[in-house]
Amino acid sequence: MDEKVEVNVDSLFLNETTASRTAYERAMKKAHELIQDQYANLSDPYSGREVGQLRADWKQEEVCTDSGRILETVLQEAGEKVLAHSIAVHHPRCAAHLHCPPLIGTLAAEAMISATNQSMDSWDQSPAATLLEENVVRWLTELFDFGEGADGVFTSGGTQSNFMGLLLARDRYINQAWNWNAQQQGLPPEANQLRILCSEAAHFTVKQSAALLGLGEQAVVTVATDHEQRLSMIDFERQLEKLKNEGKSPFAVVATAGTTDFGSIDPLSSLSKYCRREGMWLHVDAAYGGALILSDRHRFKLAGVEQADSVTVDFHKLFYQPISCGAFLLKEGVEFRWLSRHADYLNPIEQEEQGVPNLVGKSIQTTRRFDALKLWVSMQTLGKAGFASLLERTILLAEQTMEMIASDDCLQSVGKKPEINAVVFRYVPDKDYMRIDELNLMIKQTLLARGEVVLAQTRVAGQVYLKLTLLNPRMTTEDAADILERVKRVGREAEINWGEREKACLHP
Incomplete structure (x- = not known):
């Protein structure tokens, strides 16, 4: 009752x-x-x-x-x-996804964001909030060396940011190539010739974006990866030449700076040269790896990102912000014109002429949270050096974990050294006849069902592997060793049980 x-x-x-x-x-x-x-x-x-x-x-x-x-x-x-x-994202044995523990300062900021309920779609709904977001975006564009004229906007995360990059790339190309305004006229007859290139390890939202943009997933041409899980420039050149010979219109390249499984970073500088020469838009999906820009020790891995037309960066990963919090950065802010529109009740032209800030014209969202506040609070309290130390700690831990796996006969890793902080490995049974894929799936499921470890799974060359995503700066080498021991213990238990079942079948 x-x-x-x-x-x-x-x-x-x-x-x-x-x-x-x-x-x-x-x-x-x-x-x-x-x-x-x-x-x-x-x-x-x-x-x-x-x-x-x-x-x-x-x-x-x-x-x-x-x-x-x-x-x-x-x-x-x-x-x-x-x-x-x-799922306790702060726990040292939670290491499955790009799912970070949030900083305490951001939790306080979240309370302020929720309590004030500012909506970023018009000046009269978010005056101080609008100016703070503009300041944070300006700092981000300087951080990525985008130069004068750059701009950006906060987003819900990588899915939205990747979509926006390809939306602006499509509409700019359509206008330049065929004098066609997609915003007013829809897609031109030639749209079925449009093509996007990305690596086979790129995030699934590249194909999702192509579908939502009316181009279809067939518009995405995947390029093979090399032995380091990066986009192969040899295959890229081959695919690009093939498209041109077929009369297709490659208009955009999506480079990944931090693939979901391996944290691999595509050759950004080489790709930027091709894009400039061929008149293609370069969008860099740095949702995972963008935080490297904060570290003097690791930012060289993002060399070439400053040449991109647009960049995705997520803060609810290695910036330790509560979900959701991301940004879309644009090298030439004028390109927002392919998205901008006016509504008399939100951003009338008269206000823009008077210099009143207009953020709704930079986003595919209307009502939007004041997420810039929590990033600002974090940067003010931790500073660039503080963030860099957290990031560097997790990368070192990933390298040490990979060394532990390499020295263990029961475990097998993929790759030699992590680019960021993801480690892909699997348990290797003693007997060759063991069903290794089924065994590793069972290990992952058993550890979750027992509540002991939250692991991720993936496939490499069609085979099942386990994955540790070591985002948590509180995690130690002892914690990593503990996880590996638990993996081996469950694996050995399964081997014994399967062996006994096999004997029972052979000798009923």
């Missing part, structure tokens, strides 16, 4: 009244207690609760009550049913 809740409007919203202040403090105190008790203090990275069990927890739960319930009671239930069964 629902509790009877008396509604006091002042206590429902943040405002100047005593009722509001009291309600806000009680709610935040309760949330803080639950985050600490039900989440931050978890002894394992996951509770081990399976899909069916979690579904059963919610099966009888009403989404909306008839008369409402006490807030503290509802929060308590959220803590027990959600927080306690969430």
Whole structure:
């Protein structure tokens, strides 16, 4: 039976009244207690609760009550049913995806962002926020050596940023090649000749973007990778020549600075030379590897990024920001013209003529969060050197983990030295007849079901491998060794069990 809740409007919203202040403090105190008790203090990275069990927890739960319930009671239930069964991204044995632990300062900034609820789509909804985002974007374009005239905008992450890069590249090319305005006229008859080149290891959002842009996935031509999982310039030249001989129109190249599996970085300088010569747009997907720009020790790996037409960079990866937080950077800010439009209720032309900032004309989003605040808070408190030290720590850990794997006969890695902080490996059974792909999948699933380790899986040359994404600066070599030992223990258990089952089949 629902509790009877008396509604006091002042206590429902943040405002100047005593009722509001009291309600806000009680709610935040309760949330803080639950985050600490039900989440931050978890002894394992996951509770081990399976899909069916979690579904059963919610099966009888009403989404909306008839008369409402006490807030503290509802929060308590959220803590027990959600927080306690969430993936603990701060835990040293959580190492699956590009899923970072957020900095504490950013959690405070998130509270400010949510409380003020600024919308970045017009000046009269976000005056101070607009100017701060412009300042942060200006700093980012300087960080990437984009020069005068550069611009950018905050985005929800790599998917949106990659889409925007290819959208602007498509519309600029269509206008220059065929004097056609895609924004007004749609796609021209020649659009089926348009082609995008990227490596076979590029993020799936390149093909997704091509589909959403009306070009179809067939417009994406994948280039083979070399032994270091980078785009092969030999195959790139071959594919480009083939496209030109076929009368196609290659208009954009997407280079990856930090592939999802290996953290590999494509040859940016070589690609930029081709793009300038051929009149193609170079978009660099640096969602993962963009943070290298902060490190004097590792930024050389991004050499050539300053020649790109546009860049994707995610802050909810190696900048340790809460999801979601990313940016799209544009070398020539004037290219936003292929996206810009005016709405009388948001950004009338008269305001632009008066110099009022207009961010909605730079984004495919209208309502948009004030995510620049949390990055600004982080950069102010940690500084460039502080961020660089966190990043360098994780890269060193990845190198040390790779060395541990190389010296262990039970494990096998791919590659010699991590480009960033991803390590791809697999457990190797004693007996040749063991089904190695099935075994490694089982290891990953067993460790998650036990709540011990959160690992990722991938395929290399069609074979199943495990992956450690070592984003967490708190993780030590002892933690990495512990994960590897747990992998081997589960692997050996499976070998014994499978061996006993095989004997039983042979000698019933």
